[in-house]
Every structure is written in structure tokens, then in C-alpha cells.
Amino acid sequence: MADHLLEVKDLSVEFHTAAGTVKAVQNVSWHLDRGETLAILGESGSGKSVSASAVMNLIDMPPGKITSGTILLDGRDMLKMTPEERRAINGAKIAMIFQDPLAHLNPVYQVGWQIAEMMTTHGESAENAKSRARDLLKRVGIPDPDAAMRKYPFQFSGGQRQRLMIAMALACKPDILIADEPTTALDVTIQAQVLALLDELQQETGMGMLLITHDLGVVAEIADRVVVMNAGNIVETGDAAEVYRNPKHAYTRKLIDAAPGKGEMPDERDRSGAPLLRAVGLEKNYGAFQALKGVDLTIMPGETVAVVGESGSGKSTLARAILRLDDPDSGKVLYNDRDLLTISDKELFGLRRDLQMVFQDPTQSLNPRMTVFQLISEAWVIHPSILPKPQWKERVAELLVKVGLRPEMASRYPHQFSGGQRQRIAIARALAMEPKLIVCDEAVSALDVSIQAQVIELLDGLRREFGLSYLFIAHDLPVVRDFADRVIVMRAGEIVEEGPVRQIFEAPRQPYTQALLAASLDPDPVVQAARRDARQQQKGLMPA
Amino acid sequence: MTDARILTEETPKRSGAFSRWLSMLWADKFAFFAAIFLLIVLLCAILGPYFLGDAANKMNLRGRNAAPFHLRHGIMYVLGADALGRPLLARVIVAAQNTILVAAAAVCASALLGSALGLVAGYSRRSAAQWIMRLGDVIMSFPSLLLAVIVLYMLEPSVANIVLVLAITRIPIYLRTSRAETLEIRERMFVQAAKVMGASNTRIIFRHILPVMLPTLVTIATLDFAFVMLAESSLSFLGLGIQAPEITWGLMVSQGRPYLTNAWWLSFWPGLAIILTTLSLNLLSNWMRIALDPTQRWRLEMGGRKNG
Numbered sequence: 001m002a003d004h005l006l007e008v009k010d011l012s013v014e015f016h017t018a019a020g021t022v023k024a025v026q027n028v029s030w031h032l033d034r035g036e037t038l039a040i041l042g043e044s045g046s047g048k049s050v051s052a053s054a055v056m057n058l059i060d061m062p063p064g065k066i067t068s069g070t071i072l073l074d075g076r077d078m079l080k081m082t083p084e085e086r087r088a089i090n091g092a093k094i095a096m097i098f099q100d101p102l103a104h105l106n107p108v109y110q111v112g113w114q115i116a117e118m119m120t121t122h123g124e125s126a127e128n129a130k131s132r133a134r135d136l137l138k139r140v141g142i143p144d145p146d147a148a149m150r151k152y153p154f155q156f157s158g159g160q161r162q163r164l165m166i167a168m169a170l171a172c173k174p175d176i177l178i179a180d181e182p183t184t185a186l187d188v189t190i191q192a193q194v195l196a197l198l199d200e201l202q203q204e205t206g207m208g209m210l211l212i213t214h215d216l217g218v219v220a221e222i223a224d225r226v227v228v229m230n231a232g233n234i235v236e237t238g239d240a241a242e243v244y245r246n247p248k249h250a251y252t253r254k255l256i257d258a259a260p261g262k263g264e265m266p267d268e269r270d271r272s273g274a275p276l277l278r279a280v281g282l283e284k285n286y287g288a289f290q291a292l293k294g295v296d297l298t299i300m301p302g303e304t305v306a307v308v309g310e311s312g313s314g315k316s317t318l319a320r321a322i323l324r325l326d327d328p329d330s331g332k333v334l335y336n337d338r339d340l341l342t343i344s345d346k347e348l349f350g351l352r353r354d355l356q357m358v359f360q361d362p363t364q365s366l367n368p369r370m371t372v373f374q375l376i377s378e379a380w381v382i383h384p385s386i387l388p389k390p391q392w393k394e395r396v397a398e399l400l401v402k403v404g405l406r407p408e409m410a411s412r413y414p415h416q417f418s419g420g421q422r423q424r425i426a427i428a429r430a431l432a433m434e435p436k437l438i439v440c441d442e443a444v445s446a447l448d449v450s451i452q453a454q455v456i457e458l459l460d461g462l463r464r465e466f467g468l469s470y471l472f473i474a475h476d477l478p479v480v481r482d483f484a485d486r487v488i489v490m491r492a493g494e495i496v497e498e499g500p501v502r503q504i505f506e507a508p509r510q511p512y513t514q515a516l517l518a519a520s521l522d523p524d525p526v527v528q529a530a531r532r533d534a535r536q537q538q539k540g541l542m543p544a
Numbered sequence: 545m546t547d548a549r550i551l552t553e554e555t556p557k558r559s560g561a562f563s564r565w566l567s568m569l570w571a572d573k574f575a576f577f578a579a580i581f582l583l584i585v586l587l588c589a590i591l592g593p594y595f596l597g598d599a600a601n602k603m604n605l606r607g608r609n610a611a612p613f614h615l616r617h618g619i620m621y622v623l624g625a626d627a628l629g630r631p632l633l634a635r636v637i638v639a640a641q642n643t644i645l646v647a648a649a650a651v652c653a654s655a656l657l658g659s660a661l662g663l664v665a666g667y668s669r670r671s672a673a674q675w676i677m678r679l680g681d682v683i684m685s686f687p688s689l690l691l692a693v694i695v696l697y698m699l700e701p702s703v704a705n706i707v708l709v710l711a712i713t714r715i716p717i718y719l720r721t722s723r724a725e726t727l728e729i730r731e732r733m734f735v736q737a738a739k740v741m742g743a744s745n746t747r748i749i750f751r752h753i754l755p756v757m758l759p760t761l762v763t764i765a766t767l768d769f770a771f772v773m774l775a776e777s778s779l780s781f782l783g784l785g786i787q788a789p790e791i792t793w794g795l796m797v798s799q800g801r802p803y804l805t806n807a808w809w810l811s812f813w814p815g816l817a818i819i820l821t822t823l824s825l826n827l828l829s830n831w832m833r834i835a836l837d838p839t840q841r842w843r844l845e846m847g848g849r850k851n852g
Contacts, residue, residue: 323740352742364733368839369755378751382743413838426737433741 004031004072005208006055006094006176011069013050013059024050025232027068032176032208039211039223039240041255043448044419047232048212052178054079055210056096057086092122095169099181101161105153111164112137112149118171129171136167140197158311159190163197170201177202178210183218187310187475192519195222196535214448216259217521220244220528228252241525258450259523261478268500269303269485276301276469277355277437282321282331284314291317292328293493299437304463304470306484306501308477308516314493315473319439322471323357324348353383356430360442362422366414372400372425373410379432386434399428403458420451427458431466439471444479456483477520481505489513568835568844575831578824585821589644592637600638601789604629609807624809626800632813639791639814644821646703646792647772650710655765657711658718659757663749665719666726677723680716688713688775689782696784706785710772721764725757759833766829770822793818 008031013024025047032038042048053059055071055078071078073093078086098104106114112133119129130149137145140163142156153161162182169177179198183191199222202209211223219226219240226243228236228251235249247253277299284292291314299305309315321328324340333340335351343351359365366375376396380387387395397407403424414422423443430438440459444452460483462468474480480487480501487504489497489512497510508514518535522528569576593600599620605628610616612624612632620631665676692709699705729735730753738748777794779785786792793814800810834840 325736325739349742352740355740357737357740359733359737361733365737367734367738367752367756369837371838378738378743379741382741382747415839429737429741 005034005074006210007031007070007072008051008055009070009072011051011054011071012067013047013054014065014067016063016065023232024064025229028229028232028234030227030234030237032210034175034208035202035206036224037202037209037211037222039213039219039226040229041213041216041219041226042229043214043255043450045231046229048214048229049180050232052096052180052210052212055094056090056178057083088122091118091174092172093174094176094178095172095174096178096180097162097165097169097182099184101158101165102153104165105161107153109152110150111153111156115164115168115171118168122172124172132171133167136170137164139201140164140167140170141193142167159186159194162186162190162194166194166197166201170205173205174207176208176210178212180212181214182211184213184215188477188521189310189515189519191218191521192221198222215521216244216256216449216523217528220523220525221521221532223525228255241529244523244525254450256523258453259478260449260453260456260476261481261522265481265502265505266485268502269300271298271300271303273300275299276303276335277322277471278332278334279318279322280332280334282318282328282333284317284321284326284328290493292321292331294331295490295493295495297488297495299469299471301436302463302467302469303486304472304484305486305488306472306474306480307488307490308474308480309490310475310516312492313490315475315490316441317493318490319357319441319471319473323355323439353386353433354436355439356433356435356437357439357441358423358426358430358443361446362419362426363414365426366422366429368414371411371413372396375414375425376400376410376429376432379429383433386432395432399431402431402462403428404454418451420447420455423447423451423455424458427455427462431462435468437469437471439473441473442475443472445474445476452479459483477505477517489516565835568841569831571844572831572834574827578827578831581820581824582828585640585644585817585824588637588640590641593641596634596638599631600634600791601630604631607631609803609810611807612809612813623813624807626796626810627803627807632809635791635796636793636813636817639793639796640817642703642786642790643773643776643792643794643818646707646710646776646786647769649707650714650772650776651765651769653707653711654714654768655718655761658715659722659761661715662719662722663726663753666723667730667745667749667753673723676719680719683712684716689778692779692784693782696779701784701787703786703790706776706779709779710775713775714768714772717764717768718761721760722757725760726753729753729756755836759836762832763829766822766825769825770818773818773822 009029011028012026015022015024028047028051030038030040030051040048040052050059054066059066066079069079073089078089081089105111112130115133115136116126116129119132120126124132134145134149137148142148142160142163153164156164182198183194186194195218198209211218213219223240225238226240227234228243228249230251236243236247236252243252244256247256275298279295279297282292282295283290295314295318297305297318307315307318317326320326322333322340327341331341335355338347338351340348340351370378373393373396376399377392380389380392396410400407400409405421405424405428409417414425417425444455447455456479459470463470472480472484484501487499487501488495489504489510491512497504497508497513504513505517508517518531522531569579604625607621607625607629609627610621610625610629612622615622620634623632623636625631626635661676665673691713695709696705735748735752738752743751773794776785776792777798780792780795780798786795796814797811797818800807800814803810831844834843
């Protein structure tokens with residue numbers, strides 16, 4: 001009964017670890033037809049990738065174990081096939097692309113050879129393989145395919161590498177393409193291009209596409225049907241637009257509500273008076289590369305200024321320059337009319353208290369060998385004037401409660417917390433300094449959507465309570481929309497546009513800002529469909 | 545990935561730190577017996593020469609190359625006797641002092657000096673780093689035996705000088721490792737976070753960088769312990785190291801070599817002592833690597849090795 005191209009029935013997978021048996025997925029069933037796109041949506045740890053790994057035979061056994069279920073490909077159970085049969089299917093009938101293309105391309109081979117190898121291992125002659133590889137490179141939009149054949153992976157940009165992966169996946173004309181977070185590592189404008197390419201290719205070849213993602217926007221852009229997963233179970237499945245409009249399960253509702261970019265935008269603030277921090281004409285070069293080309297910026301007390309831009313726009317360099325983690329080549333950073341770049345080390349040490357930073361990845365920004373108590377109280381070890389030692393314990397407990405954790409967690413180590421909790425610890429550590437300004441460098445982009453919303457809410461509450469200012473570095477526009485007072489759009493080391501959040505989002509003046517906004521994905525499939533049509537029309541109008 | 549999600553479990557009650565470490569040691573049986581063995585070796589090294597010094601040097605020509613496992617000549621001869629009829633049991637115990645002293649001193653000195661230099665070389669970007677690394681290259685490219693011959697030719701062959709030679713030749717290992725680790729760790733986010741807080745360089749080095757690379761250095765040091773013991777024996781064999789009547793395990797192994805075909809026990813017992821000591825050190829350092837790492841410690845606190 002080959003009703004579907006690929007059908008997964010009652011699949012359960014366990015992992016045996018020292019901490020006990022973890023049920024990664026339980027009784028999961030879904031199916032994929034020719035020419036359709038199915039999205040598996042879930043947050044980290046939901047088991048969304050596990051069933052795809054089972055299909056590709058990528059689960060390490062042991063510690064993994066498939067305890068029940070069948071995977072039917074054209075009516076044949078893949079789990080009963082021999083390893084040789086599975087290998088013949090992988091790549092030829094089912095191909096896969098991954099989140100990080102650089103990790104999945106061999107750095108020491110030319111890309112042309114790597115794509116051709118896909119075909120030669122499945123029995124194609126070397127000559128045919130080579131010419132088809134060239135055609136594929138052209139098809140996925142790599143400029144100058146002849147030269148590109150002889151280049152190495154590092155010579156391509158992130159978006160181009162993902163195109164290479166797609167070319168490689170399509171080499172054997174697979175019936176099914178599995179895409180595991182294909183655009184998560186890419187900038188919004190590149191993400192839109194890659195998704196459009198996938199869509200086109202699917203229409204050309206009629207393959208079934210399985211998309212694994214955490215991003216509602218990606219689902220809205222490309223998926224026909226969606227499977228929502230939580231904690232190893234499917235909570236809801238159905239037509240993508242239908243699920244968004246009428247989520248039946250509480251978890252789906254929560255996920256949709258947590259999607260950023262729907263809240264009221266704050267009114268414009270009064271910006272008269274003395275600024276808290278002012279940067280003037282910051283420049284930074286790395287060799288011949290100009291990371292910052294004269295950037296000015298002003299932050300008022302109690303204000304949240306967001307800096308948005310794609311990777312390589314210089315937004316992180318700006319944050320690091322302001323905090324003097326990397327000294328800029330020229331320019332000034334005035335804090336209370338004192339230039340942070342020229343003051344003595346002793347004076348800078350005193351001012352460190354006022355300017356704190358929350359980093360992108362809390363797993364890396366917290367020393368794994370220190371307890372939460374040690375992490376937070378380090379602020380007072382370094383600056384003994386803030387708090388006398390007998391009060392440390394009490395104050396740590398207080399701070400933990402403030403960021404939504406429990407006081408008894410102080411004796412634990414960072415690895416005993418989830419990602420969102422770790423970021424709360426990092427925020428508590430910053431608060432221990434009693435700062436005036438917190439620089440958040442992509443502070444929420446590594447977190448799941450629902451956690452992201454909680455952390456943003458926490459930051460917002462702290463701003464109101466303590467009158468903090470934030471410099472909020474982000475690539476994600478919807479998050480900025482909910483949180484910032486002012487937005488600075490950066491590109492290639494320069495400020496493209498600056499203005500109050502409402503103006504930037506509702507009436508962007510610069511074409512680049514408009515392009516950024518157009519490329520960012522709305523979680524509503526209907527809105528996304530309308531945008532897609534608009535794009536198609538625009539394309540139609542353009543001369544070929 | 546999975547252990548990070550266990551959020552509900554409470555950390556065990558804080559009893560005395562000592563008993564907690566002891567119970568973690570008991571959880572790894574290999575490490576526990578390794579620790580006991582090392583304790584015995586240490587006791588031999590400290591007390592051995594005091595009690596058995598005379599016995600170890602007393603010749604008994606009737607008992608030359610006496611076979612082990614006979615009590616004919618008394619309890620001292622249970623492991624046999626050497627070419628001059630001196631009891632091997634007493635000699636192995638007495639030799640522990642010099643052996644452990646030389647090896648421990650050489651390893652400690654090279655580890656301390658090497659990792660300190662490596663930290664400086666990795667942390668500072670100034671030309672000092674270049675000088676330190678070139679110094680390391682010079683030591684590595686200079687044959688260590690030649691260096692030993694030169695140094696010990698100019699100075700007296702003595703315990704202090706042999707420690708000096710061994711320490712110098714082993715410095716580059718720690719130097720290169722700690723520099724590489726420092727270069728990597730200094731770019732980690734938590735070091736950056738400490739900088740933002742205004743932490744001083746000393747604090748960053750001792751509180752953030754050193755604890756992370758310590759397990760690596762300790763593991764290298766224990767492996768090196770065996771190497772240094774054998775290197776010392778080859779120097780002693782050449783007449784550059786410890787001189788008779790002083791004895792070390794390495795020296796005993798090389799002294800027994802001519803008799804290997806007819807009296808294997810002469811080399812076997814000191815050799816066994818070397819093997820067991822290094823094995824114990826390795827097992828213990830393996831345990832320590834886990835015990836010092838908060839993300840791994842649960843393996844020991846749960847009791848038993850479930851996932852080595």
C-alpha cells in the first residue's frame with residue numbers, strides 16, 4: 001500500500017545515557033507526498049530532528065535504539081532493509097541538507113569534485129557527473145560555475161555554501177529532500193533567497209520536501225503542512241495556514257503567541273538632555289577590511305537602542321569597541337563626557353561597573369567551573385566597594401529571584417540549567433554590578449522563541465525598575481520591534497538609517513532597510529503568501 | 545545534552561569536603577586502589593631508608609642472585625637478591641626515595657615552569673611570547689642526552705643536578721600545551737565577560753584560564769612521571785646520574801640487565817614498581833580529571849562507573 005512517498009508510523013526512539021533512558025520521540029507518525037513540503041516544527045529538545053535521522057539511518061545505535069515503528073519508502077519498510085540497501089537509498093532517493101554547510105563540506109576538496117562524487121558513488125560515469133555538477137552549480141545560482149567547480153568551500157559565502165549543499169543534494173535527482181534547519185545560520189535576505197530557490201527546485205522536480213525548523217516564519221513561507229512537536233510527541237498536525245489560524249493544542253498556541261513582532265511599538269521618547277553615552281566617528285580596521293567606517297551613536301538614560309544588521313555589518317565590532325574589548329582605531333566613546341578610549345586604566349576600571357554586557361551564548365559566557373554563586377559574586381570580588389562580603393549570599397539570592405530563578409540554585413553549576421535559565425544567570429551577573437547600561441550582543445538569538453519572549457520581558461521589566469539603558473545588538477527584526485525605542489540599521493560598517501522604532505518599521509526611508517524588512521519572515525502563512533505573490537509580480541515586471 | 549536537562553535534582557547535602565572527595569574516590573575503585581598504592585610508595589620513600597638503609601646495602605655473597613619466593617635467607621630475601629647478594633625487597637623499598645624524589649621534583653619543576661611560561665606566552669601578545677617560544681624550540685631541538693652530558697660533566701652528578709637536567713628537557717611539553725590551551729581559552733566568552741567586569745589579568749589567568757587547562761596539564765604530568773623515571777635510569781646507566789651506593793628503580797633495572805637470562809628478578813621487581821606507580825598515577829589523574837570537572841562529576845557522585 002504505497003499511498004505516500006514516505007511514511008513514518010508509530011516511530012519511537014530511545015537514547016540510553018548514563019543519566020537514564022531518554023525517550024527522544026514517542027509514537028510519531030507522519031507522511032510526505034510527492035511535490036509537497038512538510039515542516040516539522042519544534043523547539044530545541046523537542047525531538048524534531050530524530051525522525052528524520054531515523055529515515056537517513058543517522059542515529060547512532062547504541063546509545064540510540066528504535067523501539068517501535070516502521071518507515072515506509074514507497075511501501076517498503078526501511079528499518080528492515082540491509083545496510084547496503086539503506087546506503088543505496090541515501091543520497092540517491094533521499095538527500096539531506098544541514099544547518100551548517102561548512103561543517104558538511106570537506107574543506108580539502110574542490111566543490112566540483114565533491115558534487116560529482118555524489119553521483120559517481122551512485123554509479124554515474126565521471127564525465128557525466130562532472131558536466132551535471134556544472135549544470136547544478138549554475139542552477140542553484142552560483143556565479144561563474146566553471147571557475148566555481150575548482151574552488152574550495154572556504155572561498156564561498158555562507159549563503160553560497162548552502163546553495164552548494166543543495167546542488168549536492170539534488171545531484172542524484174532524489175525523490176525526497178530533507179532540510180534540517182537549512183537557513184538558521186543565514187542572514188534574513190539570504191534566507192529568503194535560499195527558501196525561494198528550494199521552492200523553485202521543488203516545483204521543477206516534484207520532489208517531496210521535509211523541512212525541520214524552529215522558525216514559524218520559515219513554515220509560513222514554504223510549508224504546505226506542518227507537524228508540531230513538543231517533548232518527543234506530535235501535538236498537532238495539519239495544513240500550515242489552518243494550524244496558524246486555529247491552533248488546537250495549547251502548546252501550538254503558546255508557540256504562536258510567543259512569536260515576536262506583534263506587540264505595540266513604544267512611542268517616540270523625548271531625547272533632550274544629556275546623553276548617557278555617545279560614540280563619535282568610531283573606526284576599526286582589521287587589516288585591509290574596514291569593520292567600522294565612522295559610526296556615531298547616542299544613548300539616552302533609560303533608552304533602548306537597537307543596532308540591527310546582517311553578519312559582517314560591524315554591529316558586534318561596535319559593541320566591543322564601546323566596551324573596549326577591542327580598541328577602535330579612531331573615534332571617541334563619551335560616557336558622562338569622559339572619553340572611554342583615552343582615560344587611564346584606573347578610571348576605566350571604575351567605569352566598568354556602569355557598562356555591562358550580556359553575550360549571545362550563555363553556555364560559553366559562563367565559566368563552566370564556577371557555581372552560580374561564584375559567577376554572580378565575582379562582580380563584588382573585582383569591585384569590593386559595591387557590597388561587603390557578609391551580604392553577598394543574601395544579594396545573590398535576591399538577584400536570582402529578580403531574574404526568575406530560585407535562591408537555592410546558587411550552589412549549582414551552569415550545565416545544570418537550560419539555555420534560557422543560563423541567560424538569566426548571565427543577566428543576574430550583569431545586574432550585580434548595578435550598571436547603567438547593558439550591551440546585549442545577540443542576547444536572545446540563541447534561545448527558543450518562547451524562552452526568547454520571557455527573557456525580553458525580563459529585560460524590559462528591569463529597565464522599568466532600575467532605569468537601565470540597553471544597547472541591543474540583533475539580526476532579528478521582529479525582536480527589535482517589540483523591545484527597542486530607537487533602531488540603527490547598519491551595513492558594511494556604516495549606519496544606513498537611524499530613527500524611532502515606529503518610523504523604521506512603518507516608514508523605512510532607505511532601500512536597504514526596506515529590503516531587510518521585506519526579507520524577514522512573518523509567522524502568518526497568509527501574510528507570507530501575499531508577500532510572495534508581490535515578489536513574483538515584481539519579478540515579472542523586471543526585464544529578463 | 546541530556547544531563548544538562550536534569551533541573552530538578554538537588555545537589556547533595558554539603559557534608560565535610562573531605563568525606564565528599566573520599567566517597568567520590570571510593571566510587572571509582574581503580575582510582576581508590578591506585579591512591580592506596582601511591583600512599584604505600586610514599587611511605588616507603590619517606591621511611592624506607594631510615595629502617596632498611598643498612599639492610600639494603602648489606603652484602604651476602606652466599607646469597608648472590610638468590611631466587612625469589614624462598615625464605616632460606618630470611619624474610620628480606622623473599623623477592624630474591626642481586627648480584628652481590630643484597631636483598632631486593634629492601635633495595636626496592638629504599639630506592640623508592642631517590643626515584644620518587646627525582647621524578648617528582650623534575651616533573652613538578654618542569655610543569656610549573658613550563659606552564660607558567662606557556663601562560664605568559666599565550667596571554668601576552670608582546671615579543672616576550674616570541675622569545676619564550678623560541679626558547680622552547682631551542683630546548684626541543686637540542687638532544688636531551690647531550691645536554692645531560694654537558695651539564696653533568698660541568699657539574700657534579702648529584703640528585704639536584706639530575707633533577708635540573710630532566711626538568712629543563714621536559715619544559716617544552718608543558719610550554720607548548722599550555723600556550724595552545726591559553727590561546728584558545730582566552731578567546732572564550734567567559735574570559736571576555738570577565739574583562740567586561742573589569743577583572744585584572746592575574747584574576748583572569750588564575751581564576752578563569754588556569755582551572756580550565758589544569759586537568760590537561762595534570763594528565764601530561766602523570767604520563768611524564770614514567771618518562772622521567774626511565775630517563776633518569778638511562779642517565780644513571782651512563783654514569784651521569786645517581787651513583788652507587790645510592791640506588792633508584794631505574795638504576796636497578798639497568799644493573800639487572802646483564803643477568804636477565806638467568807636471574808630475571810633483578811630487573812623485574814624494580815620494573816614492576818615503576819609500572820605500578822605510573823599506572824596508579826594515570827588512574828588517579830583520570831579520576832581527578834572527572835572529579836574536578838563539575839559537568840562530569842555526577843558520574844562519580846552517582847556511584848560506580850557507568851559510562852567510562
